[in-house]
Amino acid sequence: MRFALNEPITDWSRQRVWIVGASSGIGAALAQGLLQAGARVTLSARRQGELENIAAAHPAAAVVAFDVTDAQAWPQAMASALEHLGHIDLVVLGAARYDPCHSWEFDLDQVEKSFDLNVVSMYRGLSTIVPQLLRQGHGGIALIGSISAYTGLPRALVYGATKAALNHVAQTLYFELAPKGLAIYLINPGFVSTPMTAINEFEMPGLMTPSQAAAAIMSGFEKGRFEIRFPRGIAGLLRWLSRLPDRLRFPLLHKLTRM
C-alpha cells in the first residue's frame, strides 16, 4: 500500500486482538467480524453476560469483564487478556458514553462522567498497554473517536469535546510511537445504529449498521490507514467543513443542521 501510515494487516488469522467495549454496538460487531476472519479475540466491557453470548459461538474468543474507569483493574485485565492471547497485536479502545446536550443545558455531573470514561479511562488503559507493546516491540492501538470531533456541532458540547481530545491523543501517540514500531489508529465513525444512538430523535445522515461499521474498520486496518473514517459522504463533508474559514463554516453548519 503506497501511502500506508501503518503496516497493512493482511492476514487476520495471525492477529491477536483485545477489544475493550465489545459487549454491544460497534465493538461487538467488530469482535464478530474479526473472529469470523480468523483472529483470536479477547472481549472486554462490564456486562459479562453480553460478552459471553458473543464469545460462545467462537472457540478463539475469551471474555475479560472489567470497568475501564477503575485504574486498578487495567493491569489485571491486560494480564488476563495476555493469558488468552499470548501477546497483543492490536487493542481497540471503544468504551464510551454519549451525553448530547446544548450549551445552555449541560449537567456538570455528566460532563465529569463523560470525560472520565471517554478520555481519562483512555489514559488509564494507555498507561498499562503502551509499556506492554513497547516491551513486545510491536503491536497496534486503535482509539475510537468520532467525526463529531472535527468541528463544533449542535448538542455535541460534551461528547464532541471528549472525541476531539481523543483525536489529539491519537496524533501524539502516532507521532511518538510509530517510530518505535507501534501501529496507531484513529477510528472516526459517523452515525451507527447502536444502543448509544438509540436516544437520537433526529434523522441521522449516513446511518450505518454495526456490521457495516465493523467492515469499514477492518478495511481501514487492512489498508494500513492512520485515520479510519466513515461513511465516506458525511465524514468527508464534515472534514471539509472543518477546514473552511470560520466565516464560511458557521453559516454552512447552521444551514445543514437547520439549527
Ligand SMILES: NC(=O)c1ccc[n+]([C@@H]2O[C@H](COP(=O)([O-])OP(=O)(O)OC[C@H]3O[C@@H](n4cnc5c(N)ncnc54)[C@H](OP(=O)(O)O)[C@@H]3O)[C@@H](O)[C@H]2O)c1
Ligand atoms: N454509534 C455511533 O453512531 C458512534 C459514532 C461515532 C463514534 N462512536 C463511538 O464508537 C464506540 C462504540 O459505541 P457504540 O455506538 O457501539 O455504543 P455502545 O453499543 O453503547 O457501546 C459502548 C461500549 O462501551 C462499553 N462501556 C461503557 N462504559 C464502560 C465502562 N465503564 N467499562 C467498560 N466498558 C464500558 C459498553 O459495555 P458495558 O456497558 O457492558 O460496559 C459497550 O460495550 C464509542 O467510543 C462511541 O463513542 C459511536
